[in-house]
Amino acid sequence: MSSVPASSAGISLSRFLIEAQRDQGHIDAQLRLLIEVVARACKRISIAVGRGALGDVLGTAGTENVQGETQKKLDVISNEILLEANEWGGHLAGLASEEMDHPHPIPNRYPKGEYLLVFDPLDGSSNIDVNISVGTIFSVLRCPPGANPDEADFLQPGTRQVAAGYAVYGSSTVLVLTLGQGVYQFTLDREQGSFVLTGTRLTIPEDTGEFAINMSNLRHWEAPMRRYIEELLAGTTGPRGRDFNMRWVASMVADVHRILTRGGIFIYPRDMKDPTKPGKLRLMYEANPMAFIVEQAGGAATTGRQRILDVVPETLHQRVPVFLGSKNEVERATELHRMADAAGA
Numbered sequence: 428m429s430s431v432p433a434s435s436a437g438i439s440l441s442r443f444l445i446e447a448q449r450d451q452g453h454i455d456a457q458l459r460l461l462i463e464v465v466a467r468a469c470k471r472i473s474i475a476v477g478r479g480a481l482g483d484v485l486g487t488a489g490t491e492n493v494q495g496e497t498q499k500k501l502d503v504i505s506n507e508i509l510l511e512a513n514e515w516g517g518h519l520a521g522l523a524s525e526e527m528d529h530p531h532p533i534p535n536r537y538p539k540g541e542y543l544l545v546f547d548p549l550d551g552s553s554n555i556d557v558n559i560s561v562g563t564i565f566s567v568l569r570c571p572p573g574a575n576p577d578e579a580d581f582l583q584p585g586t587r588q589v590a591a592g593y594a595v596y597g598s599s600t601v602l603v604l605t606l607g608q609g610v611y612q613f614t615l616d617r618e619q620g621s622f623v624l625t626g627t628r629l630t631i632p633e634d635t636g637e638f639a640i641n642m643s644n645l646r647h648w649e650a651p652m653r654r655y656i657e658e659l660l661a662g663t664t665g666p667r668g669r670d671f672n673m674r675w676v677a678s679m680v681a682d683v684h685r686i687l688t689r690g691g692i693f694i695y696p697r698d699m700k701d702p703t704k705p706g707k708l709r710l711m712y713e714a715n716p717m718a719f720i721v722e723q724a725g726g727a728a729t730t731g732r733q734r735i736l737d738v739v740p741e742t743l744h745q746r747v748p749v750f751l752g753s754k755n756e757v758e759r760a761t762e763l764h765r766m767a768d769a770a771g772a
């Protein structure tokens with residue numbers, strides 16, 4: 428990560444966004460307001476997460492989302508916080524979320540804006556009750572002109588994102604943001620209640636000695652995926668000629684944040700545990716925003732076969748395999764999949 432230049436040290440997110448709008452012309456007023464509102468909502472989620480057992484936020488909500496996953500109380504609370512914060516400000520035409528079956532157009536009683544917001548309100552849900560980092564992931568698209576948005580209006584490839592970001596609620600709360608001009612990190616100053624710029628133009632090293640994957644699924648993987656991991660596990664005695672270390676938080680936000688901080692490759696591959704699902708992670712609000720951030724930081728992001736940002740979505744809750752992080756490792760894993768496909772053709 429580049430250290431923050433003296434002239435930028437201590438700059439708040441609000442000032443950063445005003446400068447991005449006024450001085451650099453990277454964003455318009457609606458997009459600035461949108462990011463401000465999302466950041467405020469993340470602050471509220473951070474407070475809810477931080478109350479832990481002192482608040483009524485742990486455990487399950489007793490409901491399921493559209494994907495048949497049991498919702499935790501914090502999944503539902505975080506979704507409501509983001510929805511309520513964003514509905515009335517006039518910067519959005521519609522929202523969509525992991526926790527809502529269908530998109531939510533802005534009600535007619537409120538002014539409408541030009542943007543669409545797609546989010547995973549609480550990522551890493553299985554970690555909530557055990558006090559391990561969780562987060563929020565979001566992606567911003569433009570709404571097609573004149574549309575009262577329905578699902579088809581949201582189904583745009585990741586290359587059309589105008590902004591993306593995530594918050595990690597960990598030992599500190601950080602917000603990582605791209606407006607398509609590099610990646611910036613803000614840390615929540617809990618006393619002041621504002622996000623402060625703590626990292627500019629974050630970059631992911633091209634090479635790494637660290638991988639993140641749920642190894643318990645190994646027997647369900649495709650052959651090229653097994654081959655890739657076997658090469659890494661063989662260490663100094665294998666074809667790669669060096670040792671690799673493994674980390675797996677099981678919160679995508681935390682695993683990706685580590686990679687943005689010190690490099691690595693994060694993988695959630697296709698597996699045959701449930702052959703009807705082409706992966707676990709969702710394209711629109713997990714893979715796409717993270718792929719945008721990772722590419723903006725000089726890394727790579729693929730499905731093992733193609734660039735994630737080029738995938739044309741077919742449904743809102745579509746799943747994809749994800750390989751992202753340090754460029755040379757993502758390229759090696761992708762090359763093995765392409766070679767296997769070509770040999771099988």
Ligand SMILES: O=P(O)(O)OC[C@H]1O[C@](O)(COP(=O)(O)O)[C@@H](O)[C@@H]1O
Pocket residue numbers: 525547549550551552553641677678679680695707
């Ligand atoms: O339980 P597993 O297989 O390790 O999967 C963990 C992955 O699932 C996720 O928790 C899915 O996200 P949600 O919690 O938003 O459903 C990712 O954050 C994480 O990388």
Ligand SMILES: [Mg+2]
Pocket residue numbers: 547549550551679713
């Ligand atoms: Mg998630």
Ligand SMILES: [Mg+2]
Pocket residue numbers: 502525547548549550551552
């Ligand atoms: Mg989630």
